[in-house]
Amino acid sequence: MSVEENLKSSATTDEETKNPNPNSKEDDEELEEGEIVGEDDDASSSSKKAITYQPHPLEHSWTFWFDNPSAKSKQATWGSSLRSIYTFATVEEFWSIYNNIHHPSKLAVGADFHCFKYKIEPKWEDPICADGGKWTVTFPRGKSDICWLYTLLAMIGEQFEHGDEICGAVVNVRNKQDKIALWTKNAANEVAQVSIGKQWKEFLDYNDTIGFIFHEDAKKLDRAAKNRYTI
Known part of the structure; x- marks a missing residue:
């Protein structure tokens, strides 16, 4: 009926x-x-x-991860304080989590908050991330909330033409600025990476130049790593 x-x-x-x-x-x-x-x-x-509630499933499941700044130390292995928070698979689950967690502007300096596809860890060592790289956008401290939300919605809503390349995103809260990075799988695939970078800038209405760094370069050169692609 x-x-x-x-x-x-x-x-x-x-x-x-x-x-x-x-x-x-x-x-x-x-x-x-x-x-x-x-x-x-x-x-x-x-x-x-008979009119029952029907959740709206996402194409992929996603996991929120948090790297607690108070648990970090210079002697600790990188990523040892990284913890998975919650995995969600529907639109309703996403909003119930998002509406009940701190947004970047409310996080402590030094915090890293991630959202990655289920079973992909936000680490260079993860097999799916190993050959990838990341696009990065920067904001004044406490001004990244809206763009962080837009990034999440674009990812989980499968808005990217090369969505299969997306691993996840992270927001880094630092003393003077916030950074949002979009991680991808195959850094050498220039066509896919440039497409993702262009679309991301459009979604965020971001006008400054952004760059793409290979994870391999970052591991070898740390902060001296240079952008391979720019938009």
Whole structure:
């Protein structure tokens, strides 16, 4: 039965309840105090229950990760303080999480907050990330909230033409600025990476130049690593 038919059935039942058969006066007189008129209300309740809640599944499951700055130390191995927070697979789950966590502007300096496809760890050593790289955009401290949300929505909503290349995104909160980086799988695929970079800038309405660094270069050269692609 369609939703429209359900609603019509419910309306008909309610009308019959409001206007009982005038020839049934004896039935009305026999009602005891507190008795409900119209047993057919059960049919109406059943039809309403047929309209069930349906979640909206995403194409991929995603996991939020948090690197707690208070747990970091110079002696600790990089990534040892990284923890998975929650994995979500529907639109409703995403919003229930997003609306109940701190946004970048509320995170402590030194925090790193990630959102990656399920079973991909936000580390260079992850097999899927190993041959990849990242695009990076920067903002004044505390001004990245909106673009972080737009980045998340573009990723989980599969808005990128080369969406299969996307591993995830991270926002880094630092003393003077916030950085959002978009990680991809195959850094050598220039066509795909440039396409992703251009689309990302459009989604964010970001006007400054952005650069793409290979993870391999970052591992070898650290901060001296240079952009391979720029837009």
